[in-house]
Amino acid sequence: MKTAFVTGSSSGIGYAITNMLLELGFIVIGVSRKDFKINNQNYIHIKSDLTRYDDIVKLADILKKKNIFLHVNCAGFGKFQPHEELSYQDIQDMVMLNLTSPMILTSATLRSLKKNGGYLINITSIEALKSSKFAGVYSATKAGLKSFGDSLFEETRKTNLSVTNIIPDMTESNFYENLRFDVSDNINQKLLSEDIAQAIKHILSLRKGAVVQNYTIRSLNFGIKKSH
Secondary structure, eight states: OOEEEEEEEEEEEHHHHHHHHHHHHHHEEESSSSOOOOOOOOEEEOOTTSSSSSHHHHHHHHHHSSSOOOOOOEOOOOOSSSSSGGGGHHHHHHHHHIIIIHHHHHHHHHHHHHHHHHEEEOOOGGSSOOOOOOOOHHHHHHHHHHHHHHHHHHHHHTTSSSSEEEEEEEESSGGGGSSEEEESSSSSSSSEHHHHHHHHHHHHHSOOOOOOEEEEEOOOSOOOEEEO
């Protein structure tokens, strides 16, 4: 059985991806800040706070000893307000979780990914492609993650590793729990977490010689609602 590694596996997009991979027969090593269980013997959970450098390094040391075929950088955090109102801690947490941890963890798995002719998938954001007010730090981290993936795509083209950035529009998940806005109630004005999981299923189904380098998924219509 092949092994997948997924960050943010306990909720939202990461949870949907984890369940899809388990259905496909993968062993899934999932990471989240909180204790979490899935009733499946092929799911292995590691509790780790990816905003903390020491936790990231400990996890990377574990991953170096694993034989990883698929690595999904999914965990993310966003706070949207005037830049001068962001706390220093919020800025640091977004950079650590959204950008620093994927780069360090990918460094730990890259040798086995290349050896196995596997897949590296970064879940970025539509904000990586545009400039929005109150989203400076979040957009910078997601644009940085996309750039990281694009560079690795070029760096590893002499191997059989496939590198893809998935770039989703607003997706229904717990991402918006503490924000002032949320996805629309209209099904055509939002994405579902399962849509992102299906994109990964599609990527895995492609002929190995063909790679979707950047996979952008938008809602059919635009919609948003205020949550507070």
